[in-house]
Amino acid sequence: MAVTILDPTREAAPAGRPLASERLSGEGQATIALLDIRKPRGDVFLDELDRLIAARGHTVIRTAKPTFTKPAPPDVRAEIATRCDAVIEALAD
Amino acid sequence: MELVALVKHDCPVCDQLLPALDEARAGGAPIRILSQSGPGETAAQAHRLKLESVPELDAELELSARFDPDAVPTVVLVDNGDERGRVEGLDRPRLAELADRAGVALALDGLPERRPGCASATRDPDVAARLAARAARDAGRLQARELQIGELEDPLEAMFDRGFSDGLPLIPPTPERVVAMLEATSRDPQDLVALVPPYDGEATIEKVAINAVMAGCPQNVFPIVLAAVEAACDPEFALLGLVSTTHPSGPVIVVSGPLADKAGMNSHGNALGQGNRANLTIGRALQLVVRNVGGGRPQEEDRAAHGQPGKLSSCFAERLHDSPWPGLAQERGVAEGETGVTLFAGEAPRLIVDQLARTPEELCGSLAGGLEWIGHRRLRFAFDALLVVGPEHARLFREAGWDRSRVRQELQARSESPAGELARGAGGIAEGIEAKFVTDPAAAVAKFASPDQILLAHAGGDAGLFSMVYGGWVAGEIGSAPVTRSVEPWL
Numbered sequence: 066m067a068v069t070i071l072d073p074t075r076e077a078a079p080a081g082r083p084l085a086s087e088r089l090s091g092e093g094q095a096t097i098a099l100l101d102i103r104k105p106r107g108d109v110f111l112d113e114l115d116r117l118i119a120a121r122g123h124t125v126i127r128t129a130k131p132t133f134t135k136p137a138p139p140d141v142r143a144e145i146a147t148r149c150d151a152v153i154e155a156l157a158d
Numbered sequence: 159m160e161l162v163a164l165v166k167h168d169c170p171v172c173d174q175l176l177p178a179l180d181e182a183r184a185g186g187a188p189i190r191i192l193s194q195s196g197p198g199e200t201a202a203q204a205h206r207l208k209l210e211s212v213p214e215l216d217a218e219l220e221l222s223a224r225f226d227p228d229a230v231p232t233v234v235l236v237d238n239g240d241e242r243g244r245v246e247g248l249d250r251p252r253l254a255e256l257a258d259r260a261g262v263a264l265a266l267d268g269l270p271e272r273r274p275g276c277a278s279a280t281r282d283p284d285v286a287a288r289l290a291a292r293a294a295r296d297a298g299r300l301q302a303r304e305l306q307i308g309e310l311e312d313p314l315e316a317m318f319d320r321g322f323s324d325g326l327p328l329i330p331p332t333p334e335r336v337v338a339m340l341e342a343t344s345r346d347p348q349d350l351v352a353l354v355p356p357y358d359g360e361a362t363i364e365k366v367a368i369n370a371v372m373a374g375c376p377q378n379v380f381p382i383v384l385a386a387v388e389a390a391c392d393p394e395f396a397l398l399g400l401v402s403t404t405h406p407s408g409p410v411i412v413v414s415g416p417l418a419d420k421a422g423m424n425s426h427g428n429a430l431g432q433g434n435r436a437n438l439t440i441g442r443a444l445q446l447v448v449r450n451v452g453g454g455r456p457q458e459e460d461r462a463a464h465g466q467p468g469k470l471s472s473c474f475a476e477r478l479h480d481s482p483w484p485g486l487a488q489e490r491g492v493a494e495g496e497t498g499v500t501l502f503a504g505e506a507p508r509l510i511v512d513q514l515a516r517t518p519e520e521l522c523g524s525l526a527g528g529l530e531w532i533g534h535r536r537l538r539f540a541f542d543a544l545l546v547v548g549p550e551h552a553r554l555f556r557e558a559g560w561d562r563s564r565v566r567q568e569l570q571a572r573s574e575s576p577a578g579e580l581a582r583g584a585g586g587i588a589e590g591i592e593a594k595f596v597t598d599p600a601a602a603v604a605k606f607a608s609p610d611q612i613l614l615a616h617a618g619g620d621a622g623l624f625s626m627v628y629g630g631w632v633a634g635e636i637g638s639a640p641v642t643r644s645v646e647p648w649l
Binding site for chain 1: 300302303304305306307308309313317322330331332333336354357359360364365368369372446450451452453
């Protein structure tokens with residue numbers, strides 16, 4: 066039998082996990098942001114991705130956080146949200 | 159004006175009254191007949207009694223909850239939605255009068271004069287709890303998000319999977335159980351108890367109740383849990399640091415006052431151990447609040463190198479009836495006659511034995527020796543202590559008339575050591591006091607920054623010449639200071 070319980074947490078996490086946006090269809094051209102978080106050698110990884118993505122005819126926008134220790138500033142997030150269809154983040158060294 | 163009749167399928171008195179109600183309704187009288195039973199049962203009853211039509215269903219018992227009768231059949235006279243009178247059970251003269259007021263002729267001849275009827279479905283304890291939960295949600299008393307655990311899920315496993323547990327099974331916090339827990343306080347469930355570190359989660363009374371249900375708390379300990387959460391989140395207690403330190407300390411709750419007995423807490427044999435629901439669930443509820451509302455999880459925000467079992471739950475009551483001293487909370491400002499909680503940032507308790515001391519001075523010598531080794535004998539001024547004096551030890555203090563202050567002074571004096579023995583490298587031990595601070599090797603160095611950093615409580619069984627000490631975490635202004643709160647505001 067299904068049971069209803071009350072959430073014991075501060076409810077910071079969503080009950081489900083809806084996608085923040087639609088997945089890319091895989092067809093047509095997309096604008097993709099490559100976000101460098103400023104960890105050592107992250108740029109090497111992103112350079113290679115840049116080459117591979119561009120070779121498939123997509124547009125690449127390179128962007129970066131000022132420092133890996135802090136969240137991306139609002140203008141960086143806004144640029145990605147308004148200009149790009151997807152973002153790839155180079156997370157760690 | 160209309161008559162609203164509430165019945166159920168397994169009530170013989172409803173069986174007796176229903177044909178008369180059905181006949182009048184079939185003749186056009188303004189009568190609604192509603193059944194508290196399910197559709198199949200209601201249809202079967204109508205068939206069995208050869209009624210003209212099947213009674214309506216009181217879906218979700220909405221009208222039953224509104225009229226809230228003790229018994230069925232109940233016939234209510236309603237005028238524009240307002241109740242003008244009612245008869246519960248079968249009472250022929252009063253029913254005839256009620257029907258007359260509605261302008262309805264009921265064929266009641268042949269029915270018994272009076273029969274008490276059967277309990278309304280709303281009086282079934284399970285149903286009453288469900289209705290209370292629904293009413294609490296409608297009134298805004300319950301605002302927590304509802305989570306559905308699917309039919310194919312085991313609720314206990316689902317709560318482990320969702321990360322709510324401290325490692326032991328939890329009681330599912332159904333709305334019904336949470337509403338029952340909230341009955342233990344007169345406070346509004348949406349009142350804020352505290353912001354809980356490390357993520358400053360808002361612990362409303364409702365959120366604390368949810369975690370108290372999961373911890374297995376009996377209702378009568380709930381105000382004590384609320385006071386403990388309030389005290390633990392006082393900035394002086396430094397819960398953020400306590401959660402995130404590599405040190406094994408966690409909050410230890412000492413309950414002093416009459417509510418401890420009323421809640422069934424243990425202050426006697428095994429008070430610091432297993433076997434008492436109130437002691438264990440109060441401590442566990444606080445830790446679950448820290449985990450779920452505050453967001454402090456082991457190996458994530460909680461960086462304890464080892465931890466210790468008291469981080470599941472650490473709570474006991476003070477034994478006051480033969481204590482040499484007033485309660486710890488009362489000494490720290492809670493009014494006599496009230497109950498208070500004192501929160502101490504402590505590691506696991508450890509035994510100090512002295513079976514031979516016959517004077518308080520001799521006993522203090524042994525107890526001070528035990529205190530001196532908190533953390534490391536050579537670490538001075540860093541830690542505080544909660545010393546739980548057992549009744550057989552405490553007898554010496556009581557008979558000598560030593561109050562807490564006298565005992566603390568003696569313990570402070572007897573936990574001094576010569577600086578030369580505490581210096582770095584002395585005796586081939588690297589740990590110790592830096593050489594630049596050891597100007598005179600014979601100079602006495604106290605263990606504690608002040609005698610006030612030794613808290614004294616009285617608890618334990620009748621037999622055993624023992625005391626227990628909880629070593630503290632970083633003490634005082636730079637770390638955690640004990641915090642005491644009255645339970646009174648949470649009743």
